Amino acid sequence: MDGNGRWARRRWLPRAAGHRAGVSVLTPLLETAGRAGVKTLTLYAFSTENWARPEREVKTLMKLFLDTAREKVPELNERGARLHFLGRRGHLPAPVLEALEEAENLTSGNDTLDVYIALDYGGRAEIVDATRRIVADGLSPEDIDEVTFARYLYAPDVPEVDLVIRTSGELRVSNFLLWQIAYAEFYVTDTLWPDFSPEEFVRALASFGSRSRRRGGV
Ligand code: IPE
Ligand code: MG
Secondary structure, three states: OOOHHHHHHOOOOOHHHHHHHHHHOHHHHHHHHHHHOOOEEEEEEEEHHHHHOOHHHHHHHHHHHHHHHHHHHHHHHHOOEEEEEEOOOOOOOHHHHHHHHHHHHHHOOOOOEEEEEEEEEOHHHHHHHHHHHHHHOOOOHHHOOHHHHHHOOOOOOOOOOOEEEEOOOOOOOOOOOOOOOOOOEEEEOOOOHHHOOHHHHHHHHHHHHOOOOOOOOO
16 A cells, blocks of 8 residues: 555645545455455555654554554444455554454454455565464474474465555565465556545556466466
8 A cells, every 4th residue: 555655745744644545445446356256455554664764654643544544344244344464563562462362353253255354474484484483393304394384474374465556656565474476467547545535446457457477377
């Protein structure tokens, strides 16, 4: 979900206004995902690298995550979304982590749309954390294959990613789901995240639908 800062700057607004605008597009997009038959959606909200931002912006973002959880979780629950947290659990402010864990518990019985919130998430951190747990579990080299390894990721149930949507025109992966995107298709758009509309989401899905996926075969 990239481009909030640029969206705000173009309007002479503070970055925080861009982040708030970024939150406001979530509900229509989630509705669109549900209607389009998307089963799993991951939102990359805050990376392990984002802690390097000025303290004030980090604080603003953490408060926004908390307010957004309080505001949106009941509604998402009613619509049958199942929420999951994806990331390191040790560094986030306690109220944010608690809100996420409460949302996970509240929605655990739902099954319309699985929504993963990647917060304090980094693909490299996830792989390192998985490796640590494999070593701690005492697995021997011959026990480790791709299936076993994937079981040690933060959320082993996250399916292989089909489509990555990258807003704001950046042509990079930015440490997102490194393991899971091995054969993902990409949709890159110059649209800044707060301007990303349900119509464009549908276009991204249509673009995905028209591709031929050979996964290294012929
Ligand atoms: C994405 O927008 C929001 C987060 C990373 C939390 P940015 O804040 O990165 O927006 P730009 O890249 O400055 O436009
Ligand atoms: Mg950015």
